[in-house]
Amino acid sequence: MTTRREQTSGESRELILGAAAALFAEKGYRQTTFADVAERSGISRGSIPWHFGSKEGLLLAVLERSVEVVRTGLPEEADLDVLTVGLEGLFAQPTTKLFVTLLVEALEPGSPIHDRYAAIHEALREQCRRWLARFPLPAGLPVDALAVALIGAGIGIHQQWLVAPDKVDMTGALAAVRFLVAGAVSEG
Amino acid sequence: MTTRREQTSGESRELILGAAAALFAEKGYRQTTFADVAERSGISRGSIPWHFGSKEGLLLAVLERSVEVVRTGLPEEADLDVLTVGLEGLFAQPTTKLFVTLLVEALEPGSPIHDRYAAIHEALREQCRRWLARFPLPAGLPVDALAVALIGAGIGIHQQWLVAPDKVDMTGALAAVRFLVAGAVSEG
Structure with missing residues (x-):
């Protein structure tokens, strides 16, 4: 109660x-x-x-809430197109930029926020693994490794776009990832 | 002279x-x-x-030199296996972590280092595009978009590994990217 x-x-x-x-x-x-x-x-x-x-604690809580919004907002049975459009909307949100702000702090030796930052990455990978679990993956493409690669692509595309929004075609890059994934997994 | x-x-x-x-x-x-x-x-x-x-300028110069070392150290005709092993060695170098240190600075409004940081990203993408130019890419997978996606995967895998080296299998994630790329491009 x-x-x-x-x-x-x-x-x-x-x-x-x-x-x-x-x-x-x-x-x-x-x-x-x-x-x-x-x-x-x-x-x-x-x-x-x-x-x-602290203010850092407040920022972490804001980030954790945005991850939760992402996790609950994307339907688990979303197909690749829905996911790609959803990601693009997410990346364009100003709060998403805050992930980068804390990365450097999280990497300082003995950082008090390290474990919570690591948990955010892990939550994203877990979401990705659950999504991938529906598909029969080819031999040689373990789900854990693919999840790191795909969450990595998301992180790295987002950062390149943040640095050079006029030069980096985020939509095109996400479509390229979509193309690669579609080639490897057989949609149910 | x-x-x-x-x-x-x-x-x-x-x-x-x-x-x-x-x-x-x-x-x-x-x-x-x-x-x-x-x-x-x-x-x-x-x-x-x-x-x-400044000290920031010194750090930028260190980063620019490491990118140059990468660019000249990886043979352009390297196959996927050579590239994957080369990247893994690069990611494990302590200087590579410095890329993250400057990212937050580069993203501050009006940052004096923004343009040089953007140029480092662009140099990595250009290297990737040149490497990809040897392969006939399938329709629907433009080389520019694929370069952003692959450099993105590299950036994002590296960062996840920096945050949680014991939990993130960098070798496996790079192998997953290698698998996806091999499926999409036909090796000459």
């Missing part, structure tokens, strides 16, 4: 996350302060560290 | 770059100072900003 207090706490958390995601996208992560998030969300400034610890 | 002065300047530059690459890999980029680089290279501390401007 959820008590009234827990419910309110959960609601505050959601309001803070929504405001932070919008502000990070609009102003950038570095330029956004707890005071900005408090003003936008209507939640007192002091509550934010109570919920999320 | 190269004058004696230019030659010496070029030699100093190389000594600084070699020392910086080793130190960035050993101590990390943030922990390395110009004084460390001067000591290791035997070049006076004051020469370093003269050659490279």
Whole structure:
């Protein structure tokens, strides 16, 4: 049973996350302060560290929520075309850029956010493996390896597009991945 | 004709770059100072900003040199197996991690290093396009799009492995990409 207090706490958390995601996208992560998030969300400034610890913790929670939205938003039985269009929409969202912001922090020796960042990558691979499980894969193409390769292609295409949106054709690159996958898996 | 002065300047530059690459890999980029680089290279501390401007400029030059090493080190007529093994060796080099360090900086609005970072991505894609040019590609798989997808897969596999070296099988993931490419292009 959820008590009234827990419910309110959960609601505050959601309001803070929504405001932070919008502000990070609009102003950038570095330029956004707890005071900005408090003003936008209507939640007192002091509550934010109570919920999320640090600004880094807040950013991680925003990322974890976007991964959850992706995981629940893409139907597991989606075909390749639906997936490709879904990914393209996802990549164009300003919050997706935040994945890159934390990567460098996650790679610092002894980083406090490393394990949660690794868990986000693992959640994406797990989603990919579940999607691939419907298809008979050819011998020589293990599902674990293919999932790393496909999530990798997504990460790397997104980053090239972020760096040079005018030069990198994201739609074309995702279509190329779609082509390669379609050639290897036999659609049920 | 190269004058004696230019030659010496070029030699100093190389000594600084070699020392910086080793130190960035050993101590990390943030922990390395110009004084460390001067000591290791035997070049006076004051020469370093003269050659490279800032520490960021030094890091960029280190990255540009590693890309050049990759470009010249991989034979253009290499087959898929040679390429896969070459990439794996490259990814395991400590300097390769430095690509990630600068990505976040390159994505800041108005970043002074953005254009050089974009040029590194473009050089990798160009190398890939040249490699692909030998093969007749199937209709529906344009070489530009495939190059973005393959360089993307390389970037994204490398990053997943950096984040979780014990969980991500880099060799297997590269073999999966190799499998997908071999299925799509007909080796000459």
